[in-house]
Amino acid sequence: QSALTQPRSVSGSPGQSVTIACTGTSSDVGGYNYVSWYQQHPGKAPKLMIYDVSKRPSGVPDRFSGSKSGNTASLTISGLQAEDEADYYCCSYAGRYTEVFGGGTRLTVL
Amino acid sequence: EVRLEESGGGFVQPGRSLRLSCAASGFTFDDYAMHWVRQVPGKGLEWVSGISWDSAGIGYADSVKGRFTISRDNAKNSLNLQMNNLRAEDTALYYCAKDLTGVVLIPESWGQGTLVTVSS
Numbered sequence: 001q002s003a004l005t006q007p008r009s010v011s012g013s014p015g016q017s018v019t020i021a022c023t024g025t026s027s028d029v030g031g032y033n034y035v036s037w038y039q040q041h042p043g044k045a046p047k048l049m050i051y052d053v054s055k056r057p058s059g060v061p062d063r064f065s066g067s068k069s070g071n072t073a074s075l076t077i078s079g080l081q082a083e084d085e086a087d088y089y090c091c092s093y094a095g096r097y098t099e100v101f102g103g104g105t106r107l108t109v110l
Numbered sequence: 111e112v113r114l115e116e117s118g119g120g121f122v123q124p125g126r127s128l129r130l131s132c133a134a135s136g137f138t139f140d141d142y143a144m145h146w147v148r149q150v151p152g153k154g155l156e157w158v159s160g161i162s163w164d165s166a167g168i169g170y171a172d173s174v175k176g177r178f179t180i181s182r183d184n185a186k187n188s189l190n191l192q193m194n195n196l197r198a199e200d201t202a203l204y205y206c207a208k209d210l211t212g213v214v215l216i217p218e219s220w221g222q223g224t225l226v227t228v229s230s
Contacts, residue, residue: 001172001173003156036217040155045220046147047220048218051216089154091157097167097169098160099145099157099160099169101147101156102154103154104154104155
């Protein structure tokens with residue numbers, strides 16, 4: 001159960017696009033289509049942004065999109081807005097009723 | 111509206127026990143799996159444990175296996191986490207989360223957390 005690997009930080013200017021990668025193994029990200037992404041603002045609980053690799057819950061803007069190739073999942077945020085500045089975490093089902101999170105990525109909107 | 115309210119956190123010495131609870135409302139509790147996720151203040155999220163709607167499927171992180179026990183009472187709409195032999199590294203904010211499905215797959219809605227501090 002090793003944590004998924006995410007970049008510690010990414011940044012972009014308003015209106016630009018950024019992509020956050022999440023790398024695991026064939027036992028988690030590569031083995032299941034149950035990757036989810038969470039946004040967390042300081043002092044707040046995480047919010048589900050993407051599930052099942054690329055599905056958006058109701059109310060999440062379509063600027064947020066997800067994808068997966070092999071053992072790496074990605075979250076892309078297009079048309080960056082100031083309110084997107086937050087920490088982002090990926091999560092994957094890892095078999096036998098277990099989950100594993102990534103270490104988190106701090107998104108800075110310049 | 112989904113509402114999850116954690117309780118039971120506090121200050122405890124290493125080696126002692128603590129029991130966390132999560133009161134759920136706003137949804138049909140026994141249709142959904144549930145999770146416990148923790149976060150050291152200023153650090154990342156760590157999944158701790160999950161339980162399916164019928165308690166038939168239960169999983170634990172390696173870091174807590176053998177020390178923590180997850181359980182649920184569908185009649186009382188409550189989720190519990192019994193934490194034994196606590197260590198300093200268990201210090202964290204513990205979140206209760208509802209899954210999207212009846213099995214352990216996708217934490218969806220989260221409570222505000224209860225803080226556990228393990229220290230001598």
